[in-house]
Amino acid sequence: MKTVSPYLGGVDTGANARKRTASRAKRPAAQLGALPLTGVVRNPRSHRNRARKAEYFGHNAIVVAPHSKLELEHALRDFADRGVGLIVIDGGDGTVRDVLTRGAAIFEDRWPRILVLPKGKTNALCVDLGLPTHWPVADALDAVRAGSVTVRRPIHVEPLDAAGHRAQGFILGAGVFHPAIAAGQVAHRLGAFQSLAVGATTAFAVLSALFGIGENRWRRQFGMRILAGPEQIEVPHSGMWDGQGRYIALMSTLDRFPAGMHPFKRQPNEIGYIAVDAPTRRTMLRAARIARGGGDETTEQLGVHQGSSGEFVLELEDPFILDGEGFPPGRYKLSMGPALDFVVP
Known part of the structure; x- marks a missing residue:
């Protein structure tokens, strides 16, 4: 594990120092109190961190850059042993997922406050939290001093058979979502990030389903069952095509998403969940409207099902994605994770 500095996140000199001084001058004096002991997890591979030095987080910060998930777990345990009052996640959605997953057994439901700096490619959690696309560290730390927080709860994913491992994240996708993420990586390589990448990926998937562009994977159903609640009642199915498989299923505890999407009735x-049974042309022609919350009483007739529950059991014959990471097929239980205090402007 690479430690950037035991207590310093960089050198506070020159233009950066002047910018911080100017930023703080705009803040009320009451907000300039002492920061808690801070543990910073910096992912140097995140999109906006590449080829850049670590930023300065104050003299009371422990900055680490783990090279593996095991090193990350050791760092988080060290944070807990030292009694950190704030964890800064300097990375994207995948870094957030790894921190919440590796820290679950360490902090349980007693997590410190969490500050996320939007340094990834899409930063869906940051969109939901209403964070600025470019949030200067000085401004973010002033928000910490001001005590400005909001609560979010991740999805806790637990395997019910030998496949997979426990994890925590905010957006789970199954079915065609798995190859769609691969298409999103193509969009990233072509230079599309944030909402543009989400929009480009969605448009590509819709056009492929409508007109058969690309491989047959865009016009097929995937084997899955979605069982909701303690009673494990199966989510309704329209009976389209084979009457069993589904085209896509998305689940999340967030409400706002990149590109203006908010598809859940949570x-x-x-x-929240949305499940689409089959990529019929009628359904795909309304995909953009549904993704932006435009579902109505006719939506279910098109094989689109929306709702929410405190827990689910997923039975999947194909891999699924949780915040960008692939997980193998199998049976999984989904439940609400701990209530976490996220710092917001």
Whole structure:
């Protein structure tokens, strides 16, 4: 594990120092109190961190750059042993997922406050939190001093058979979502990031399903069952095509997404879901409207099902994605993770 500095995140000199001084001058004096002991997890491979030095997080910060998930777990245990009051995640959605997953057994439901710096390619969590696309560290730390927080709960994923491992994240996708993520990586390589990448990926998937562009994977159903609640009642199916498989299933505890999407009809403290049975042309022609929350009473007739529950069991014959990471097929239980305090402007 690479430690950038035991207590310093960089050198506070020159233009950066002047910018921080100017930023703080705009803040009320009451917000300039002492920061808690801070543990910073920096991912140097994140999109906006590449080829850049670590930023300065104050004299009371422990900055680490783990090279593996095991090193990350050791760092988080060290944070807990030292009694950090703030964890800074300097990376994207995947870094957030890894921190929440590796820290679950360490912090359980007693997590410190969490500050996320949007340094990834899409930063869906940051969109939901309403964070600026470029959030200067000085401004973010002033928000910490001001005590400005909001609560979010991740999805806790637990395998019910030998496949997979426990994890925590905010966006789970199955079915065609898996190859769509691969298409998204192509969009990233072509220079599309943030909402542009999400929009380009969505448009490509819709056009492929409508007109058969690309391989047959865009116009097929995937073997899956979605069982909701403690009673494990199966989510309704329209009977389209084979009457069993589904085209795509998305689940999340977030409400706002990149590119203006908000496809879930979610109750508080529940996991929202949207499941599409088959990529019929009628359904795909309304995909953009549905993704932006435009579903109505006719949506279910098109094989689109929306709702929420406190827990699910997924039975999947194909891999699925949690915040950008692939997981193998199998049976999984989804439940609400701990309530986490995220720092917001």
